[in-house]
Structure formats: structure tokens, C-alpha cells
Amino acid sequence: MTKYIVEPKSRSDMRAYANLLRRKLGLADILYFPIVELLDSLAEIFPEFSYEIVPDHVLGKDIHADTDIRTGHVRIKESVYERACSGEGRDRMTIAHEIGHYFTLCHCGFRLTRNFGKTEVPCFKDPEWQAKCFAGELMIPYQLTKDMNPARIARVCGVSFDAALYQSKKYKK
């Protein structure tokens, strides 16, 4: 059960937010997004953002990174950070996902409420879906990749084949 509900956003909203961040950074036309370097840039641009590389045992076994939305503090597992630095697509996407949480909830201030009910939360109101959607749009910019196949997208954007495939399926809708 999703613990939180966030104000509804569509994929095209999230695409617009990802493009906004890319433009703000002067990276609108860059295929291979420098996500690791972005951590330091964000810390310079946004005083409320901070991040930390933590030893693997600090976070749970299945947690690769997390974001404290009250403080804007992102923690990334050391092994994830190192693989992201060497270009591993999945780990690059993990960092983008956490930046998605930070950017939507802390920077843009999407309103978040606790889910007390037993009802299923539709995906567009789920903070996890929003972060995933933002990360995909940030790492795989629609305008630059809409005519590419997944294998090419994975190569030029530095993302996993699965992520490239998922994203390109959205183009056909």
C-alpha cells in the first residue's frame, strides 16, 4: 500500500519539469545526462539540497538510495554511486529517481498527504511513480530520442535497456 498521496501529475507534466531542470542547467540538448555531476551542481544551485555517499550497510539491503523530503537530503549507497560514476545505467537511474523525489516534493513543493485509507492510489498520485516518471524523462529526453530504438537510446543516454524500452513504449501512445 502506498503510504503517501501526492497531488496528481501526468507524464507530460513530469516531462515539462524534467525539461525545465535541463534548461536551467544548460543541458537541454545533451543525450548523455551527467547525473553524477548534477549532484554537486544541485547542491550549488539549491541551498536546501544536500547529498551524502554512505557505506552500503547504512541503508537496507534492498534500498539503493533514499531522500528525506523534509530536509532535502539524499543518501546514496557507496556501491551505487561508484557504479553510476563508471556509467552503469541502472545506478545512474537510481540517482535520477532520488533527484526526482527531491525536485518534485522539495523544490517544486508538490503537496503530499498521508494515505490513511485502504484505497489503491492511482499511479499519477503516487510519489514513487512520479519520481520514476521524472527520472525517465530526465535521463531519456523525448525530443532527442523519440525516433530512436531502445538499444540506441540505452547506448546514447547511458541507461539500462529495460529503462530505454519502457520509455520508448510511451512514445507510441
Ligand SMILES: [Zn+2]
Ligand atoms: Zn523512490
